[in-house]
Amino acid sequence: xxxxxxxxxxxxxxxxxxxxxxxxxxxxxxxxxxxxxxxxxxxxxxxxxxxxxxxxxxxxxxxxxxxxxxxxxxxxxxxxxxxxxxxxxxxxxxxxxxxxxxxxxxxxxxxxxxxxxxxxxxxxxxxxxxxxxxxxxxxxxxxxxxxxxxxxxxxxxxxxxxxxxxxxxxxxxxxxxxxxxxxxxxxxxxxxxxxxxxxxxxxxxxxxxxxxxxxxxxxxxxxxxxxxxxxxxxxxxxxxxxxxxxxxxxxxxxxxxxxxxxxxxxxxxxxxxxxxxxxxxxxxxxxxxxxxxxxxxxxxxxxxxxxxxxxxxxxxxxxxxxxxxxxxxxxxxxxxxxxxxxxxx
Numbered sequence: 001x002x003x004x005x006x007x008x009x010x011x012x013x014x015x016x017x018x019x020x021x022x023x024x025x026x027x028x029x030x031x032x033x034x035x036x037x038x039x040x041x042x043x044x045x046x047x048x049x050x051x052x053x054x055x056x057x058x059x060x061x062x063x064x065x066x067x068x069x070x071x072x073x074x075x076x077x078x079x080x081x082x083x084x085x086x087x088x089x090x091x092x093x094x095x096x097x098x099x100x101x102x103x104x105x106x107x108x109x110x111x112x113x114x115x116x117x118x119x120x121x122x123x124x125x126x127x128x129x130x131x132x133x134x135x136x137x138x139x140x141x142x143x144x145x146x147x148x149x150x151x152x153x154x155x156x157x158x159x160x161x162x163x164x165x166x167x168x169x170x171x172x173x174x175x176x177x178x179x180x181x182x183x184x185x186x187x188x189x190x191x192x193x194x195x196x197x198x199x200x201x202x203x204x205x206x207x208x209x210x211x212x213x214x215x216x217x218x219x220x221x222x223x224x225x226x227x228x229x230x231x232x233x234x235x236x237x238x239x240x241x242x243x244x245x246x247x248x249x250x251x252x253x254x255x256x257x258x259x260x261x262x263x264x265x266x267x268x269x270x271x272x273x274x275x276x277x278x279x280x281x282x283x284x285x286x287x288x289x290x291x292x293x294x295x296x297x298x299x300x301x302x303x304x305x306x307x308x309x310x311x312x313x314x315x316x317x318x319x320x321x322x323x324x325x326x327x328x329x330x331x332x333x334x335x336x337x338x339x340x341x342x343x344x345x
Contacts, residue, residue, distance in 0.1 A: 009194035009208070015101050015282075017189055020183060021274030023104055029267055030111075031227050033128070038265075040127050041256060045136035047249040048241065053140040054063050056163075058139060059240030066233035067170055073226045074181035078220060081184035084215065085190045093194065098186050101180075102250045106181035112172045124168065128260055130239060138163035167237070176229055187221045187277035192216040193282055202294055209286055213316065216283065225230040227268040236266050287316045 033039055069082075083249035085094055115122045126134040137163045145151075152165060159165040192212040196204065238257045245253050291310045297300035311317040 005198035007113040007198045007200055007204075008088050008090050010093045010197050011096070011191060011194045013167040015190055015193050016096055016276065018188075018278045019100055019104060019183070019186055021278070022186055022271050023107070024241050025267070025270055025274055026179075027107060033125075034123065035060060038128060039123060041130040041133075043133065043249075043253075045132045046245055047130070047253065048133065048136055048244050049246055052244065055243040056140040058243060059137070059236070063167075063233070063240065066229070066236040067174060069231040070174060070226070070233055072175055073222075073229045075189075077181040077222055077226055080219065081188040084188045084282075087098075087191075087194075089191065089194055090197060091183050093191070097119040097191060101183050103188055104112065105176075105179060108175060112175060115168070115172055124171070126167075126171075126237065127255075129238065133241055134167070134237075135161065135164050136194040137215060137244055138167050140244070154193070174230075174233060178226075180272060181226050182223070182275070185219050185226065189216055189219045189223075189276050189279045192219070193279060202290070206290055206294075206316070209290065213283055213287075216276075216279060217312055220272070222282075223272050223276060230268055231261075231265060235261060287311060290314075290316075306331075 085097060105209055115124070141163050141164050143152070143158070143162035146162035150158075152162065152169065153156055156169065158167065192215050195210070196208065200208070237258060242250065242254060244259070288307065291307045291314075292302060294310055294314075307319065
C-alpha cells in the first residue's frame, strides 16, 4: 500500500533545519556547565571511606548494565532510521538526510578526539562530583584484562589506573552512540514530513500523512526510551561513589547529585521537544489543511466540529490516550531523573 500512486516523496531542505535545535542545545549545554555551573565540585577524595572497597563493584555493574541497555537502544534507533531512509524517497532527500547526519557527528567526535589527546587534563562530566572523587573510587577496583597485561578492548595499552581509563573510554563510546542515536531519530522524524513529488489525490495524501503520523509516533516513543536510557547511564555513574562516601557527608553529596540529575533530565527532555515538537506541529497543520480541502469540496465553509469529525473518520485525529503517550515519551527523561533522586543506596 505504500506505493499508492507510485509517487516518490521528498522533504524540503528547510525541514532539515529542525536538527539545528537539538544541535545548538548540545553545544550550549557544555558552555552552561563550564561557564555558569559548577564544573568542579569543591570537595576531594577525603570524603570517601578508607574501607569497603568492594562496594565499587556495585557501581560498576550498574554502569555496565546502563551501557549495554543504551547500546542496544541506539542500534534499534539506527535501524528505524535506515528503514525510513529506504522508503520511497527521492535520491536528493536521502543525500540530504545522510549529509545532515554526518554533519551532526562532527562536534561530537571533535570533543571525543580532544578528550583522548588530553586524557589527564581534559575536563570531564564526572568532575562535577568533586576533585579526584571518581578517580579514587575507580581506582579501588581492578580491570581483569589489564591484570593479564592485554590491551583495553585490544586497542589501548592499559594505564596505571585501568579503572579510570575504562570509564573514560566507555563515556566516549556512549557519547558517540547517543549522538548517532539522537540524530537518527530526529532525522527519521523529519523524513515523516516527506510529501509526494507529483500530483496526488486527496485519498493518497490522506493515507500518506496517516502513515507518517504513525511512523512519527514510533520515533517519538523510541526517543523517549533512548534518552531515558541515557538518564539511567548518567544516574549509574553519578551514584557510583555514594556508598563509599563517609556517613557525615553522604546526605549532602546526594543533594548535589539530585540537582545534577534534575538538570540532566531537563536537558534530555528539551532535546526531545526541540527535535520532535516542530515535526508534530507541521503534521497537525497539514492534517487541518487536508480536512479543509476535503470539506470545502462539499460547498459551504466547514465548521470546527465538521473538521474534527472528518479527521476522526480519516483516522487522523489524536485521541486522549495518544496525547498522554506522547507527553510521557517527551517527559520520560525528566521523570527518570526525578525518580533517580529517590533511589535508595
